[in-house]
Amino acid sequence: MSNQVATIGEKLVIEPHVVQNIISELAGRGYRVIGPTLRDGAIIYDEVKGLENFPVGWTDRQDAGRYRLEKRADAALFGYAVGPHSWKRFFHPPTERLWQARREGSAFTIVEAEAPHRPLALIGVRACELRAIAIHDSVFLAGAYVDKPYELRRDRAFIVAVNCRQASGTCFCVSMDAGPKVETDFDLALTELIDEYRHAFVIEIGSAAGLDLIKNLLWRPATVEEVAAAERVVARTRTQMGRTLDTNGLKELLQANPEHPRWDEVAERCLSCGNCTNVCPTCFCTTVEDTTDLSGTVAERVRRWDSCFTLDFSFIHGGSVRNSARSRYRQWMTHKLAHWIDQFGSSGCVGCGRCITWCPVGIDITEEAAAIRATAEPNEGDADARS
Amino acid sequence: MFTGQVGDAASSVPQPFEVTRVRIEAAGVATLEMTTFSPFVFAPGQFNMLYAFGLGEVAISISGDPAQKERVVHTVRSAGAVSGALARLRRGAVIGVRGPYGSHWPVKDAEGSDVVIVAGGLGIAPVRPAMYYLIAHRERYGRIVLLYGARSPGDILYRRELETWRRRLDLDIAVTVDHAAADWRGNVGVVPALIPQIAFDPQHAIALVCGPEIMMRFTISALRDRGLTTHQIFVSMERNMKCAVGLCGHCQFGPAFVCRDGPVFRFDRIAPLFGVREI
Amino acid sequence: MQGLERIVLGHPFFAGLGPEFSAAISGCARNLRFAAGEYLFREDEPANEFYLIRHGTVALELHSPGRPPIVITTLPEGEILDAACLVPPYRWTFDARAVELVRALGVNARCLRDKCEADHDLGYELMKRFVGAMGERLRATRLQVLDVYGTGR
Numbered sequence: 070m071s072n073q074v075a076t077i078g079e080k081l082v083i084e085p086h087v088v089q090n091i092i093s094e095l096a097g098r099g100y101r102v103i104g105p106t107l108r109d110g111a112i113i114y115d116e117v118k119g120l121e122n123f124p125v126g127w128t129d130r131q132d133a134g135r136y137r138l139e140k141r142a143d144a145a146l147f148g149y150a151v152g153p154h155s156w157k158r159f160f161h162p163p164t165e166r167l168w169q170a171r172r173e174g175s176a177f178t179i180v181e182a183e184a185p186h187r188p189l190a191l192i193g194v195r196a197c198e199l200r201a202i203a204i205h206d207s208v209f210l211a212g213a214y215v216d217k218p219y220e221l222r223r224d225r226a227f228i229v230a231v232n233c234r235q236a237s238g239t240c241f242c243v244s245m246d247a248g249p250k251v252e253t254d255f256d257l258a259l260t261e262l263i264d265e266y267r268h269a270f271v272i273e274i275g276s277a278a279g280l281d282l283i284k285n286l287l288w289r290p291a292t293v294e295e296v297a298a299a300e301r302v303v304a305r306t307r308t309q310m311g312r313t314l315d316t317n318g319l320k321e322l323l324q325a326n327p328e329h330p331r332w333d334e335v336a337e338r339c340l341s342c343g344n345c346t347n348v349c350p351t352c353f354c355t356t357v358e359d360t361t362d363l364s365g366t367v368a369e370r371v372r373r374w375d376s377c378f379t380l381d382f383s384f385i386h387g388g389s390v391r392n393s394a395r396s397r398y399r400q401w402m403t404h405k406l407a408h409w410i411d412q413f414g415s416s417g418c419v420g421c422g423r424c425i426t427w428c429p430v431g432i433d434i435t436e437e438a439a440a441i442r443a444t445a446e447p448n449e450g451d452a453d454a455r456s
Numbered sequence: 457m458f459t460g461q462v463g464d465a466a467s468s469v470p471q472p473f474e475v476t477r478v479r480i481e482a483a484g485v486a487t488l489e490m491t492t493f494s495p496f497v498f499a500p501g502q503f504n505m506l507y508a509f510g511l512g513e514v515a516i517s518i519s520g521d522p523a524q525k526e527r528v529v530h531t532v533r534s535a536g537a538v539s540g541a542l543a544r545l546r547r548g549a550v551i552g553v554r555g556p557y558g559s560h561w562p563v564k565d566a567e568g569s570d571v572v573i574v575a576g577g578l579g580i581a582p583v584r585p586a587m588y589y590l591i592a593h594r595e596r597y598g599r600i601v602l603l604y605g606a607r608s609p610g611d612i613l614y615r616r617e618l619e620t621w622r623r624r625l626d627l628d629i630a631v632t633v634d635h636a637a638a639d640w641r642g643n644v645g646v647v648p649a650l651i652p653q654i655a656f657d658p659q660h661a662i663a664l665v666c667g668p669e670i671m672m673r674f675t676i677s678a679l680r681d682r683g684l685t686t687h688q689i690f691v692s693m694e695r696n697m698k699c700a701v702g703l704c705g706h707c708q709f710g711p712a713f714v715c716r717d718g719p720v721f722r723f724d725r726i727a728p729l730f731g732v733r734e735i
Numbered sequence: 736m737q738g739l740e741r742i743v744l745g746h747p748f749f750a751g752l753g754p755e756f757s758a759a760i761s762g763c764a765r766n767l768r769f770a771a772g773e774y775l776f777r778e779d780e781p782a783n784e785f786y787l788i789r790h791g792t793v794a795l796e797l798h799s800p801g802r803p804p805i806v807i808t809t810l811p812e813g814e815i816l817d818a819a820c821l822v823p824p825y826r827w828t829f830d831a832r833a834v835e836l837v838r839a840l841g842v843n844a845r846c847l848r849d850k851c852e853a854d855h856d857l858g859y860e861l862m863k864r865f866v867g868a869m870g871e872r873l874r875a876t877r878l879q880v881l882d883v884y885g886t887g888r
Contacts, residue, residue, distance in 0.1 A: 168469050170509060176550045177509055179469050213716070214468075214701035324710075327732045354705030357698050361510035368510040375704070382706060385696045386535065396734035400708075408711035577884030607884040634879050638803035641834065644794065645808040646878045652747075653811050668883040674874070 073290065077280055080291040080299075081272045088146060088192075088270065089120045090286050091229065091257070095190040098282075100227060103159060104192035105147070110138060112152040114159070117192065120146065131237040131311070131422065134431030145263050147193055150237035151421050155350030156198055159189055160222050161205060163374045167357070170368040177368070184218060188225035194255065195233055196248030197240075197419040201350035203254055207413045208353055227278060230255035232303050234263075238311035239422025241435060245314065247419040249306040257283060260299035271299040312422060312435040315442065316406075319416075322442055323407040327399065331441045336395035338430045343376035345424035345432075346401065351409075351417045352376070377401050402434060468701060470507040470552025473528065475545055481613045484534040485578070486543045487519065490553065495525035499560030500585035501692060501720040505700045506530060507552030508541040515697040515715070516542075517582035518556060522589055528553060531581040531613065557700045559720045561586040561664050562690060570598040570656040574675045576605045576647055576667025580613055582692050582719070583666050587621070594626060599656050601628040605647030605671065608635045628654060647671065651678040658683030665723075666692040673730065676723060686724035693718045693726070710735060739764050742840055746787045747813045748864055756857050763846035769833035775816065776827045782819040784841045788812050791837035796830040808879070809834060818865050820844035821851075 075081060095102050096118070104117035107124040117123065129149045130137045141148050166182045194202075206223065209216040230251040242248030251258045256279035260271045271291050274280050291299075346352040356375035361368045375382060378397050383390040391397045409417030418434070425433045477489035498518050505513045514536070520529025534543040542551065563571075563586055571590055575583045583602075590600050602621070606612045612631060622629040630650050632643035643650065648671070663679050665672050672691050679689055695707040695714040702716035710729040712718060729735050739761040743749055749757065767786070769775055775786060775793060786793075792811050796804040807829065810816070819827055825844065851858030 170552075172509060175548055176474070177472055177552075179472070179552070181469055209703065212702060214703060216703060327735065353703070355699070356704065356706070357513075359507075359510060359512040365510060372704075375706070377705065383696055385694060390695065391734050393734060400735075404708065408708070411711035412713070605884070607882065611884065632809075634882060634884065636806040640806065643792070643809045643811075644806045645810075646875045648878070649808075649875045650811075652813060670878060670881060671883050674878050 075274060075280060075284055075288070075290075077274050077276060079274050080296055081274070081283070081288040082291045082295055083270050083272050083283075083286070083288050085120070085146060085268055085270065087286050087288065088259070091282065092117065092119055092190075092192065094282055094286065095227060099187060100190035101187040102190045102192060103156075105149075105152075107138070111136060112138070112149055113154040114152075114156065114191075114193075124149065128235070129237060131239045131426045132431075133239065133425050133433050134428055135238075136426050143263050144268070145234065145261055147231045147259070147261050148234060148263075150233065150235065150240060151195060151198065151423060153348045153423065153427055155348065155421075155423070156191055156194060156202060157205060157350050157353070159191070160202065160219055160226070161209070161353060165218065165372045167370045167372050170370075172366045172368070182218075184221050188227070189222060190227040190229070192229045194228050194230045194251075195421075196230070196251045197242040197245075197421040198350060199228070199230060199251060199254050200242075200245075200247035200419045201421070204351045204413065204415065204417065204419070205353060207415070211413075227282070228255045228257075228275075230258040230275075232258065232260040232299070233306045234261055234302055236306050236309035236311060237422060237426070239425040239433075240310050240420065241312040241314050241422060242420035243307055243310050244312070244316060244435075245416060245418055245420035250303045255279070260302055262295065262298050262302070269295070271295055310420075312420075312425065312433070314418070314420065314435045314438055316416065319438060319442075320407040320410050322445055323403045323438075326441060326445050327403075329441050329445060331437065331444070332395050332399045334440075335398050335432060335437055336393065338432055339394050339398045340429060341378040341380075341394045341397055342429060343378040344427045344429065346376040346378060347374070348423040348427045349405075350419060350421060350423070351405070354382075377404070402437060405434070406438065468554065468699060470505065470513070470554045472550050473553045475547055475549045475551065478545060478547055481531060482611045484543060485531060485611075485613060486545070487529060487531045488542065488545060488551075489520070490528040490551075492526055492528060496528050496556075497525060498522060498556035498585075500563055500589050501560035501582055502556040502558045503582075503700075503719065504528070504530065504553050504555030504557070505697070506532070506538075506542055507554075508538050509550075509552070511541050512538045513552070513698075514538045514542070515557075515700060517692075517719075519581040519584050520588075522585050523592055531578070531584075533578050555700070557715055559716075559718055561720055562662065562722075563589045566662045567593075567596040568598070568660070570601070570661035572599075572601045572603070572654065572656055572661055572663040572679070574603045574647060574651070574663060574665045574667070574679070576671040576675075577607065577611070578613070579667030579671075579692070580604050583664055584614065584617075586664060591621075591627070598660065599628060600626070601654050601656060602630070603647050603650045603654065604629075604631045605650075605667070606631070606633050608633050609637045609640045609642075630654070646674065648674040648678040651675070651682060656682075658688075661688060663689045664692075665689060669730075676730075686727050687722060689723040690720055691723055691726070692720050739766070739840075742766070742789070746789065746840060748787055748815050748868065752860060756860055759850050759854070759857055760842060760847065763843045763850065765841050765843075767839045767841045769837040769839065771833055771835045773833050773837075775831040775833065775837075775839070777830050778827055780827050782817070782825045782827050783844050785820040785844050785847060786816040786831075787840040787842070788814050788816070789838045789840060791839075792834040793837055794832045794834050796832055798830060804830065804832075808876070815865075815868055818869050821848065821861070821865060 106122045170179045209219040233249040255275040258273040405417040473490040476491045479487045503517045507513045516530045519531040532542045534540040636644040698704040700715045702713040707714040795807045
């Protein structure tokens with residue numbers, strides 16, 4: 070126990086075992102603690118009891134259509150970039166029951182589903198992921214219709230962020246101004262310092278809740294050298310980006326070029342498998358399923374993740390508006406990088422690189438954007454001009 | 457038994473409503489009427505999500521009179537599992553209703569102008585509330601013209617109403633069919649072909665257009681030939697809808713969510729998208 | 736003659752036509768009137784006269800054994816009948832029936848064709864207008880054939 074008093078915004082230092090204490094403390098307060106863990110050859114997010122569930126000493130190697138885990142030489146807790154999971158599966162779950170309806174004669178009554186119970190504690194949220202969560206906040210909370218279950222899960226969540234020690238081959242958060250440094254919207258933020266001399270964490274207190282959690286654990290104030298070391302870690306990550314995306318005028322470029330030949334070209338490669346939408350931390354499209362039980366007296370409505378790459382996503386009047394893979398890829402990329410800005414005030418992309426890594430044929434959104442930019446026609450015409 | 461509470465537009469849970477009247481308009485097309493006890497307020501052009509127990513929901517334009525707040529009226533055409541079930545309902549059936557959603561026809565902004573309404577097929581259902589409103593406030597508008605194209609004489613909806621309106625001296629109503637029957641004495645041909653003949657002042661007019669997209673494209677071309685600009689033309693778009701509140705992503709049309717930024721759009725705002733295939 | 740010339744220039748089909756041409760055309764023209772139900776012409780008859788509808792509606796029909804005539808389309812005032820007058824074999828390809836009282840300008844087709852051969856500028860003015868009108872007609876017909884109001888596809 071420390072005798073000193075910490076304040077919000079202050080940087081402290083903790084030993085690695087205190088990360089375990091943070092997890093235990095959160096669990097003790099009733100949180101469902103989610104953190105990185107290793108399964109099926111990938112680092113994914115799942116419930117963790119402690120550091121024994123962490124992928125300690127593992128790292129990842131990522132490139133277009135490629136993800137491999139490798140052992141590290143050290144025992145870093147957070148020595149990897151992001152895996153196929155994002156935090157959206159916890160705030161915006163893959164399936165969610167919305168309501169149940171019970172028939173009584175010709176009439177029926179509807180009962181809304183119960184709100185989720187245990188609050189979430191997320192351990193290891195990267196800057197790009199914080200941005201993705203903020204983007205989902207603008208989708209689900211800031212519009213005319215608020216998604217109530219999402220609001221409840223977000224309200225009570227506790228976030229332990231992590232500054233990235235290394236970028237992956239597909240990272241480009243710098244281009245999207247979404248990292249690698251964790252800036253805001255966290256309760257605690259960790260930067261791992263690990264070399265042959267030490268293994269410690271600089272921890273920044275981001276909120277009153279974060280302060281309340283850490284205050285009784287074992288910490289000491291960070292020294293000037295430790296703060297500088299933490300900053301060097303992030304600065305080094307910043308130089309390691311595997312990809313870049315030129316966002317200058319990108320919205321106008323994509324919105325003005327729906328018939329660019331590059332769409333035909335990428336359509337020849339795209340399988341419309343939907344992996345990209347699955348792993349993307351900001352994709353939010355859902356569909357609903359209405360079912361009844363065998364007796365036909367109880368009906369249910371379930372919401373589940375959907376993808377604009379499915380053929381029936383745009384189904385209307387006996388056919389799909391976006392019938393070709395070309396039109397569906399164009400929709401996804403134009404929405405993500407252009408329309409999103411009109412809709413929500415920011416780009417939908419955070420530069421995490423997941424879509425590049427997890428595309429089975431290695432389609433690279435940064436490469437596609439660059440190709441369109443290189444050969445686009447200048448913008449023509451206006452709405453009142455006759456064609 | 458039913459409070460007839462209007463669906464809370466902020467909630468995504470349907471409210472049960474009893475169907476108090478069913479009128480068969482044409483083969484496969486029925487108008488459902490539901491009575492409410494608390495006022496149901498909507499603007500012409502808006503839609504509700506209608507839920508058939510255990511089957512699912514569809515987005516259906518509200519086709520009743522906005523001044524009659526005790527009724528919720530929808531004209532449904534059988535085109536799939538849910539709409540098919542709705543179009544076959546009998547009086548006394550209970551369905552779920554939530555809404556109203558979406559943008560509306562600019563009937564208030566059009567005061568002082570001529571109003572030209574061009575509807576094709578089932579597209580007459582979303583414009584009927586606008587007609588009711590314009591007629592109820594007749595003195596506020598210039599000429600009111602309704603052009604309506606149907607597939608055949610047997611597919612003409614709201615026939616009695618159209619005949620009543622035609623008998624008035626202050627409304628211009630013209631109906632045409634794509635395919636005539638032997639005893640049809642009226643116009644035969646596409647509805648845009650009626651546009652060169654109608655009398656209105658393109659300097660002080662707005663047009664409301666609703667129907668299949670191809671028909672709307674041709675209609676807009678004919679209206680622009682008459683001197684209307686894209687700022688004066690309003691269309692009602694349709695896309696696949698699941699949530700109706702701009703959160704499921706299905707109804708996107710370019711950057712617009714048809715359920716929230718539409719279904720009524722001022723044409724200049726979507727003109728670049730209109731000509732793009734598979735958008 | 737002067738009255739007819741005014742009528743020629745007043746019809747939408749001839750909008751923008753110069754006075755030298757309108758005089759030539761009105762020289763071949765006459766005023767016509769058809770009662771409701773009367774046929775302007777029948778399929779396969781020689782296309783001797785070019786009609787400009789000034790008032791009323793004309794139904795284009797095709798006859799078929801065992802059933803009443805099928806109305807393909809109805810043409811209101813402002814419309815014309817038909818390019819068949821200008822190109823061989825100069826025969827009508829459908830029946831044209833006055834749906835209600837129809838007032839039309841009739842232009843003798845042979846007179847018009849001879850004048851066009853003699854004066855190609857006149858011919859060109861006419862052809863431009865014909866091609867435009869037929870193009871519009873074709874466009875509308877395509878939309879009509881699509882059966883856009885049918886359920887599904």
